[in-house]
Amino acid sequence: MTKLNTQAVSAIRAANRRRYLAPGDEQTAKQQAYILRDLIKQHCGVKLSGGDVTDCFSLLYHGMDWASLIANQRGEQADIYYGTTPRDVITLAARDLRSLIGPNAGPTVRPLLDMPCAEYSQARTMAGVKLATLLQGSPSWSLYDLTNSETKPLIYDAESDTGFIPKHFNSDPMTNAERLCAQHPVTGERIIIPIEQVRYVRLQRPEGEAKTDYVLSEHTRGMAAAQAFAKTAVSYELARRWFNAGNDLFVMVFHSGTKTVRCQLGEWVANPQQWDFDQAMAVLREFYPGCNVVMTPRGLDEVRDPAERWAPSFKHVRAILPEVEAADAAFQSVLDRAEGPNSVFVPMLREATRRYNEVLMRALDCFWHDTREINSRSTLIQAYGTTDPEERLALAQYGPLQKLRELIGLDAKGNPKKSEQEELAALRDAETTQARIGGWN
Numbered sequence: 001m002t003k004l005n006t007q008a009v010s011a012i013r014a015a016n017r018r019r020y021l022a023p024g025d026e027q028t029a030k031q032q033a034y035i036l037r038d039l040i041k042q043h044c045g046v047k048l049s050g051g052d053v054t055d056c057f058s059l060l061y062h063g064m065d066w067a068s069l070i071a072n073q074r075g076e077q078a079d080i081y082y083g084t085t086p087r088d089v090i091t092l093a094a095r096d097l098r099s100l101i102g103p104n105a106g107p108t109v110r111p112l113l114d115m116p117c118a119e120y121s122q123a124r125t126m127a128g129v130k131l132a133t134l135l136q137g138s139p140s141w142s143l144y145d146l147t148n149s150e151t152k153p154l155i156y157d158a159e160s161d162t163g164f165i166p167k168h169f170n171s172d173p174m175t176n177a178e179r180l181c182a183q184h185p186v187t188g189e190r191i192i193i194p195i196e197q198v199r200y201v202r203l204q205r206p207e208g209e210a211k212t213d214y215v216l217s218e219h220t221r222g223m224a225a226a227q228a229f230a231k232t233a234v235s236y237e238l239a240r241r242w243f244n245a246g247n248d249l250f251v252m253v254f255h256s257g258t259k260t261v262r263c264q265l266g267e268w269v270a271n272p273q274q275w276d277f278d279q280a281m282a283v284l285r286e287f288y289p290g291c292n293v294v295m296t297p298r299g300l301d302e303v304r305d306p307a308e309r310w311a312p313s314f315k316h317v318r319a320i321l322p323e324v325e326a327a328d329a330a331f332q333s334v335l336d337r338a339e340g341p342n343s344v345f346v347p348m349l350r351e352a353t354r355r356y357n358e359v360l361m362r363a364l365d366c367f368w369h370d371t372r373e374i375n376s377r378s379t380l381i382q383a384y385g386t387t388d389p390e391e392r393l394a395l396a397q398y399g400p401l402q403k404l405r406e407l408i409g410l411d412a413k414g415n416p417k418k419s420e421q422e423e424l425a426a427l428r429d430a431e432t433t434q435a436r437i438g439g440w441n
Contacts, residue, residue, distance in 0.1 A: 004052050004100050006065065019062045021073050029069075033057035035171055039111030040097075044104035056100055060093045060112075110371075125178045127195045128169055130300045131155065134200070134238060135166065137245025139303050143168055152185055153237045154213075156199045158230070161206065164191060200234040203227070213237050219292040221254055232296045239295045240277040248298040251284070255291040264298065314408040316366035320359075321404070321414075327359040328401040350390040357386055360394040363404055370408075 021029060037053045040046055048056055054066040062069050094109040101108075122141050123129045132140040135153060143166050154163035164182030170192070172179055178195045203226060205215045214235035217226040229252075234242065243249055243265060253261040268283040269275050285291060334352040337345075368380050384403075386394040396403035402412045410416060 002050075002052055002055075003046065003048060004056055004059075005102065006055065006059065006100070021062070021069060023073060026070065029057065030054065031171075036060075036111065040101065043106040043111045044101060044108060045106065046101045046104055048101075056097075059100065060096055123169055123178070124171075125195055126303075127198070128178050128180070129303050131166065131180070131195070131198060133300060133303050134234070134242060134297055137242055137247065151237070151241070153241055154185065154235070155180070155182065155193075156202055157182075157191065157193050158197045158199045158203075161203055163202070164193070169195075199230055200232075200238055201230070202235075203230050216294065219254065219294050220252075221260075229294050229296070233294050234297055236295075239297070242297050243275055243277040243280070246275060250296045250298050252294040252296075253284070253288050253291050254293070255288045261288070265295070314367075314370045316369045317363060317404070317408050320363050320366050324359055324363050324401055324404060325414075327356050331356040353393060354390045356400075357389040357394050360400055360404075361385065361389075364394060367404070367407060 033054045033056070036057050037048045040048060040056070051066065058064060058066040058069045064072070091109070093112050097108045097112065098104075123132050123143075129139075129141060132143050135143060145167070152165050155166050156163050163185065165185050167181045167183055167190075170179055170181055171177070172194075180193045180195055180198055182191055182193055183189070184191070201214045201216045202212055203215075204217045205212055214237075216229060216233055217223055220226045220229065234249075239249055249265040251263050251265050253263065255261065265277075265280050265284070266275065268280045268287075270279055270283060281293075284293070331352050334349060337348075364380060364384055384395050386392045393400050399412075405412065405414055
């Protein structure tokens with residue numbers, strides 16, 4: 001049985017919102033439908049399945065169900081795939097999504113702002129975050145391009161045991177599972193690796209290869225121990241990058257004359273103020289001559305869980321909010337002086353609009369900084385920016401300050417917005433109702 005209330009949306013703007021697929025775009029639409037399904041599950045807690053997935057997407061973005069969309073292909077797709085109007089499509093689609101999936105715990109605008117591109121750099125799974133963090137040396141949600149850097153730390157495909165340079169993350173179009181796009185360091189060949197299949201060390205030395213940076217099976221006692229470490233151990237190259245960035249490493253020491261010893265590499269640093277991987281390893285090998293070691297990074301599990309990233313504190317927006325309020329007051333004062341001939345007032349209004357937009361665009365950039373784990377800057381600018389800063393205000397043509405407050409969870413007056421349950425409880429409270437409408441005695 002469908003989970004969608006299709007009647008709630010199918011009649012909304014049916015005449016003027018119909019947008020047809022161009023020939024050859026069916027697969028693109030399917031890919032975006034599956035990714036929208038996953039975003040709805042993450043943000044709203046509603047899991048769609050079957051035909052609901054494609055119907056939800058086509059109703060929101062094309063104004064008709066999937067069967068009608070495919071049956072009526074006419075090549076009349078608008079210039080922008082996600083919507084015909086850059087400003088209002090997000091708001092309208094979010095309202096329709098609420099009608100489609102019913103009440104939900106999270107704000108429905110976010111999965112719509114997060115509609116996917118062909119490639120994306122932000123990690124969506126904990127495994128992706130760990131990989132990005134390991135390469136960066138500090139908590140990170142995205143990979144940076146290592147192709148032209150002097151040091152090219154490699155990750156390994158567990159299936160082929162081949163080393164690759166990580167490039168960016170992308171999604172499986174059918175399951176939305178996170179994948180890594182990587183490049184062969186010699187041939188330049190691109191490969192897609194499921195994120196669960198990424199390994200940080202070689203398990204065995206390839207046949208014919210005389211030397212490699214790190215061969216896990218030669219650093220442990222037996223293949224069983226090597227396989228136990230395969231998912232977490234890091235190569236010398238990655239270990240050096242991680243340790244020199246100020247992070248510690250767990251070290252399992254395999255020594256012929258002693259039992260297996262587990263320690264932290266930071267304990268072997270000669271200068272506590274400057275961690276140097278090679279110096280620490282030299283001290284360790286002086287104490288355990290001829291030892292083999294297996295290293296695993298310490299601190300990767302301390303990275304925030306992806307489930308927590310959907311509740312930002314809006315630190316940057318709150319910092320700029322007083323400036324926006326002052327700019328709004330200055331703009332309103334110009335409107336209040338709307339008198340005299342147009343030749344005098346219109347240039348003054350255009351200048352006031354331009355100045356207000358300068359502040360609003362900085363505020364929009366702050367909003368992106370606070371939500372960049374889930375929002376694309378280009379999509380935010382498309383939805384809330386302005387192409388004519390002297391004629392049209394950013395965020396909203398009327399009440400941009402109130403719109404900014406709404407985006408960070410405040411009401412029109414700047415107070416924390418109450419939930420629907422709190423509002424209903426307040427309406428049922430006799431004292432609150434009496435205070436609102438006055439006494440009736």
